[in-house]
Amino acid sequence: MNGTMTEVLAGVDIGGTSVKVLVCDARGRKVCLQKSSTLPAYLGTDGKTPDTGPQRRFDGEKLWFITAQTIARAMKELPQGCRLRSIAVSSCGCTVLLLDEKGEQIDFSVSPGELAREAAYYAGCFTNQEFCARTGYPLEENNSGFHISAFCQREQGHRIAHVVSVDDYIAYRLSGEITRNYSTALSCGMWDWGERGWLSRFLMRTGLLEEQLGTPLESGTPIGPVCQTALEEACLPDGVLVCTGGHDYECAAFACHPLVEGNLFSITGTIDMLAFFQRGELPEPMEECRHICDRHVMPGEHSSMIETLGAVQTEWLKNRVVADEQFGFALGWDDYFSRLAGRYGADFRSTELFLPRVFGTYFPWVDRDSLGMYAGLSKDTDASALLLATVEGMAFQTKKMAHVLKGDFSAQDAVVMVGGGSKDPTWLQVKADILGSRLIIPALPEASATGAALLGGVGCKVFAGHREAAQACEGAIRQEVLPDPRRSAYFGEVYREVYLPLERTMNEFDKKRLQINQRYER
Known part of the structure; x- marks a missing residue:
């Protein structure tokens, strides 16, 4: 004052x-x-x-x-x-x-x-x-x-x-x-x-x-x-x-630092990031996947981070598959996500499955030629079923990333989540059910901008240092999303017995299809 x-x-x-x-x-x-x-x-x-x-x-x-x-x-x-x-x-x-x-x-x-x-x-x-x-x-x-x-x-x-x-x-x-x-x-x-x-x-x-x-x-x-x-x-x-x-993602983590400590941190936006923050020496490079080690805005700390393409795939589905610009048909986001809520609320079981690689992939390695896939389509498949499959497919990928980043990841762990995907309640519930862990949603309107503002507060001496600034938001939680045990058990079986085997099969399909296409190049 x-x-x-x-x-x-x-x-x-x-x-x-x-x-x-x-x-x-x-x-x-x-x-x-x-x-x-x-x-x-x-x-x-x-x-x-x-x-x-x-x-x-x-x-x-x-x-x-x-x-x-x-x-x-x-x-x-x-x-x-x-x-x-x-x-x-x-x-x-x-x-x-x-x-x-x-x-x-x-x-x-x-x-x-x-x-x-x-x-x-x-x-x-x-x-x-x-x-x-x-x-x-x-x-x-x-x-x-x-x-x-x-x-x-x-x-x-x-x-x-x-x-x-x-x-x-x-x-x-x-x-x-x-x-x-x-x-x-x-x-x-x-x-x-x-x-x-x-x-x-x-x-x-x-x-x-x-x-x-x-x-x-x-x-x-x-x-x-x-x-x-x-x-x-x-x-x-x-x-x-x-x-x-x-x-940006380091500033977002800084703004909710008390919540992030010891937990995985997820930003669901155009790029879907999953990070774990640590102090001390750098970790050994991960041989099984593309892994980035960044310098945290908090002095003396770093983040281990893996990423892939995220919500840009729902944007692709909305604009390129569901909408029909030629005939003037397009759904607004509110209508789009209300259909998601209706679909998931009626019956969480489904036949559709999505491999989230329509823009290629960054995980486990960068592969611009990697192809996405919808499987399990039927006469009853509609736009809302495709949307739900897209959101579920990205959550399955996050689950795999979590196990790579934190090998002992389990139901006892929590994931702190910010970004566009944290604003829709159905998207959050799907992610919690598939991960089988608690989601923590910070009470921040714009996490990255808040983190930057707090860093400015360090510079102008409003705060005595980074630690005080990182505690400024007092770990305020907007909501916690708990997994439904029955749904988590269901998705656990789908992940192990359908998603992972289909992903391995698709990897072989990618190689063979590209090889055939190359033989027919003009």
Whole structure:
């Protein structure tokens, strides 16, 4: 408190589909919230849904314009008597932007062939296990560092003055200062954990210097006051402190830290992530699946994370299978999910089954050629049955991921869940029944933006440190979802006796179908 003024904090989350600007008090309670679509800021998509790959190609100027306008709307909504102390940003970690000496964006799109060449180069230097042990990231073409490495093989490589993540870029537009925070800097996939510096082979290959890649700072580090341009374009009050933010899912976990400790953490959104947070030494790389080790925004902690494509598959079903644009037929989301509730409430037994790989897969390994599948279709199969099968199929995949990430995962464990999939009660119940464990849904309107706001509170000294900030929301729970024992027993049998065998069969089908198609290429 400052007299009669209430101190508030702002957090910005740059998501794959929307920008969220949340203003909250020092206990993480929402004061105001504004959202805008990020789709117009993607390069080469004409506002349509972009590729789901990790290196999303943003137009920095357009992204800043959208973000500034969203912040300005939030400032207009801010009640009188509130004093905004700080602002910090969260974003997807793996996406990077290249800036020249003037701070202007450099387009660095690279071809699949160039990425394959870089992956082959690094594969000649490291085994996958060695690379993962050093960087926390698998040695694969998706690695954002390979995009940079491929670009630097061209003449334009010398133009690079700064490499930044999306959140660091927005922080730069807010403050006028270029910084790097640990959690997203390391998501570039080229940070050597053992040497505490950028991978020497990467520096040698690209010709980049450490200062061009940036010296990572702890999340919640003060950068400086909002610059004059941001004061004008984002309508922020004078004197607001800009602080380093962090990786979006790490910020979300930070906001509900008391709930996450010891439990699996799930974000069900476009990308379906499952993470386990630990302190101390890095774990050994998992040989059985693609595994990522990220630096948590909480100093001294890291996350073991596996991911796959999630709710984008329900979007695909809604827009490409159920809807018929030619004849003007489309379901709204409310109607869509009311059908899901009706279907699951009537009888949880079904014949339909879905393998969630229509966009390829990241789990257990990245395979763009992997194919999805609906099985068990009958004359009674309708749109609601396909939707239920889709949601169930993603939950079966999460169950497999949980057993890989935490081998002793059982009914005694809990999963803390945030994201779009946590907003529908039927989706939650399906997931709880299939996992056979309790789901905890935090009472947070936007978890990643809340986490960023709390990190800003660390920087402006509203909190004494990260631990105090992480406890600010007091582990508030919106709801707990318990599995139904009978349904869990049913789905346990389906998982063991139908889903897993069908998945193995589909893997063989993938290979044979692709081989036949290749023989008939023109």
